[in-house]
Each structure stands twice: as structure tokens, then as C-alpha cells.
Amino acid sequence: MKELQSFGWYAARVAPHLPKKAFNPAPERLWGGLAYLIVVIAGILTISLTDFNIWINLAIAIVLGPSFAAMGFLGHEILHGTVVRKAWLRELTGGIAFFPLSTGPKLWVKWHNMTHHRHTQDEEKDPDAWPTIEEFSKAKILKPFYRLPASLRGFLGMAFLAITFTFHSSRMFKRFITEFKPEKRASVWFQLLFPWATWIGLLLLIGPLKWTFAFLLPLLIGNFIVMAYIATNHRLNPLVPVNDPLANSLTVTLPKWVDVLHFNFSYHTEHHLFPGMSSKYYPLVKAELKKRWPERYHEMPMLQALAALYKTPRLYSNKTELVDPGAGIAYGTLGHGLNPASIKPKEADAVSSTEKKPKDSMNG
Numbered sequence: 001m002k003e004l005q006s007f008g009w010y011a012a013r014v015a016p017h018l019p020k021k022a023f024n025p026a027p028e029r030l031w032g033g034l035a036y037l038i039v040v041i042a043g044i045l046t047i048s049l050t051d052f053n054i055w056i057n058l059a060i061a062i063v064l065g066p067s068f069a070a071m072g073f074l075g076h077e078i079l080h081g082t083v084v085r086k087a088w089l090r091e092l093t094g095g096i097a098f099f100p101l102s103t104g105p106k107l108w109v110k111w112h113n114m115t116h117h118r119h120t121q122d123e124e125k126d127p128d129a130w131p132t133i134e135e136f137s138k139a140k141i142l143k144p145f146y147r148l149p150a151s152l153r154g155f156l157g158m159a160f161l162a163i164t165f166t167f168h169s170s171r172m173f174k175r176f177i178t179e180f181k182p183e184k185r186a187s188v189w190f191q192l193l194f195p196w197a198t199w200i201g202l203l204l205l206i207g208p209l210k211w212t213f214a215f216l217l218p219l220l221i222g223n224f225i226v227m228a229y230i231a232t233n234h235r236l237n238p239l240v241p242v243n244d245p246l247a248n249s250l251t252v253t254l255p256k257w258v259d260v261l262h263f264n265f266s267y268h269t270e271h272h273l274f275p276g277m278s279s280k281y282y283p284l285v286k287a288e289l290k291k292r293w294p295e296r297y298h299e300m301p302m303l304q305a306l307a308a309l310y311k312t313p314r315l316y317s318n319k320t321e322l323v324d325p326g327a328g329i330a331y332g333t334l335g336h337g338l339n340p341a342s343i344k345p346k347e348a349d350a351v352s353s354t355e356k357k358p359k360d361s362m363n364g
């Protein structure tokens with residue numbers, strides 16, 4: 001079995017082969033953010049101030065949704081410090097970028113940078129890791145869901161992505177607010193309430209129909225896009241005792257123009273190696289990773305990853321196996337027998353002997 005290594009171990013081996021400028025902030029990324037900001041403001045104003053028919057408003061909403069998501073991707077990058085160095089400017093621009101998704105920058109840094117990155121796929125410490133079967137047995141809320149047929153569950157799971165980011169973000173607020181020093185809590189609250197007050201104010205101003213196109217529908221679309229990445233970044237991978245990005249992360253592949261629009265957010269394994277590096281250099285990191293550890297590296301087209309997500313249950317029976325508690329069927333994870341090109345449950349006898357030799361062969 002391949003020994004797990006920390007992200008620092010890989011980073012130390014790859015860094016000398018990257019150009020020096022890759023480690024500098026890339027403030028030119030803000031131009032992309034400004035373009036999205038103009039699109040968002042113009043779209044919302046157009047819907048608010050004009051009386052176009054529903055179809056034009058729908059077309060505007062379909063542009064706004066991906067813009068909400070893309071601003072979130074840039075916000076993620078900004079708050080990792082890869083765009084501007086000054087702390088106040090980082091928080092201001094990060095806050096603006098996350099405004100449509102209504103996640104405050106202070107909360108995001110605590111949740112994502114300080115917890116998800118440090119403890120990726122650790123079942124107890126990673127706030128984004130999916131539950132194990134033991135946690136599931138404690139969580140009553142999930143049980144009726146797992147009594148539904150697998151296909152319906154897969155469909156609901158996909159539909160749920162359209163609200164998951166907003167929902168998860170509010171759970172994270174509840175989880176982390178008490179971890180902020182008391183003198184900081186007021187500003188964390190402000191960063192939550194200010195965007196929401198703005199969006200609710202807009203509702204009162206323009207009425208529910210226009211608001212649906214100006215904010216609600218774009219928010220659902222934005223949620224779905226953001227979650228299509230977040231859900232496939234780690235959820236087909238095993239839980240790991242060592243934070244090894246090549247074992248616990250997946251890079252999805254998309255047409256180049258989508259990567260341009262989404263600030264290379266698809267390069268997630270690379271991001272976990274170098275979270276402080278602008279994602280514009282991740283294709284260079286990827287080439288190094290594939291040269292050195294091709295047998296460890298996982299990548300697959302986004303649609304294939306979503307299909308694999310649709311076809312597999314989201315509960316870990318042990319660190320390397322996903323299980324459907326209702327049907328008692330188990331599936332491997334990436335690097336442990338899950339072949340995304342042909343998803344099949346494990347053989348019944350393999351299911352019971354869970355921690356036997358994991359198979360390493362079937363990388364994506």
C-alpha cells in the first residue's frame with residue numbers, strides 16, 4: 001500500500017521546480033472580479049428597474065447565477081492571500097466577492113483555511129467531510145433519506161446541491177461563532193447580517209417576483225455550481241489519518257474556457273498542496289504531480305465525477321469504503337477499488353472484511 005504523506009512533503013518536492021513568480025500574489029485577478037461585479041450589479045438593476053417579460057428576466061438570472069459562483073471562487077482565492085497581501089484589503093475584497101453567497105470572510109477563513117485545509121478528510125475535524133456510519137447512526141435526520149430508493153436518493157442529492165452551500169454556510173456559522181474571541185464576534189455577525197439584510201431589503205423594494213430572478217434563482221444556480229466542485233473535490237476519496245492531498249482530493253477536468261471563468265477552481269489537489277499560490281499556476285503544479293506520482297494522482301472529468309457521486313452512497317463504513325446502510329451495499333473510494341468509469345458495488349464477501357488490503361490500482 002502507498003504510504004500517506006502530508007501536503008508539506010509533496011510541496012517541498014515540487015516547489016523547487018516551479019517559477020519564483022508562482023509564489024507572489026496575483027492582484028490582476030481582481031480585474032476578473034470587477035467584471036463579474038459589474039455584471040451582477042447591472043443584472044440586478046436591470047431586473048429591478050425595468051419591466052421586461054419573464055423570459056428576459058430568466059435569461060438575466062442564468063447569467064447572474066454563474067457570476068455569483070465565480071465571485072465565490074475568486075473570494076476563496078483572495079482569502080487565501082494569493083491576490084492581495086494587505087489584511088484589510090483582503091478582507092474587504094474577499095467580503096465583496098462572497099457577498100452574493102452571503103458568507104462572511106472571517107467565518108470563511110476559520111472554516112475553510114484554518115479547519116478544512118488543516119484537517120482535510122479527517123472524519124472528526126474536517127467540517128466538510130461526509131459522515132461515517134457511526135455518526136449516521138446518531139443522526140436521526142438522515143435516516144428516512146437512506147430508506148428511499150438509491151436512484152431517488154441520487155436525484156435528491158443532486159437537487160440538494162442547489163441549496164447546500166447556503167445551508168452548510170449557516171451551519172458553519174453556528175459551529176464556529178463561539179470560537180471567535182468575544183471582541184471579534186460582533187464583526188463576524190455583521191458580515192453575516194449585512195449581506196442578508198441587503199438581499200431582504202431588495203425583496204421588500206422590488207417584490208417577490210422580480211426578487212426571484214434577481215437573487216433567489218441566481219443563488220440556487222450559484223449554490224449548484226459551487227457545490228458541484230466542493231462535492232466532487234473530496235467526497236469520492238477516502239477519509240485519511242494523514243492529510244495527504246493526493247489521496248484525499250480529486251482534481252476535476254473541464255473545458256479550458258470554464259477554467260478561465262471559474263479561476264481554475266477545478267485544480268483542487270494542487271490547491272491543497274499550495275493553498276497560498278494563485279491558481280493560475282496550478283497547471284504547472286499538476287504537470288509536476290503527474291510526472292512524479294502518476295499512480296497516486298486522481299483526476300476525472302467533472303461530469304464523470306458528478307455521475308460517480310450520483311451512483312454511490314455518501315456514508316463511510318470505514319475510511320476507505322462508502323456504504324448504503326439500507327441495502328447493505330458497499331463501494332470503494334478513489335485509490336481503493338472505486339472505478340469511476342464503471343461503478344460497481346464491492347463483492348458481498350469483500351464488504352464484510354472491510355479493512356483488508358485496499359486495492360490501489362484503479363485511479364481516475
Ligand SMILES: [Zn+2]
Pocket residue numbers: 116120233234268272
Ligand atoms: Zn478542499
Ligand SMILES: [Zn+2]
Pocket residue numbers: 076080112113117271275
Ligand atoms: Zn482553499
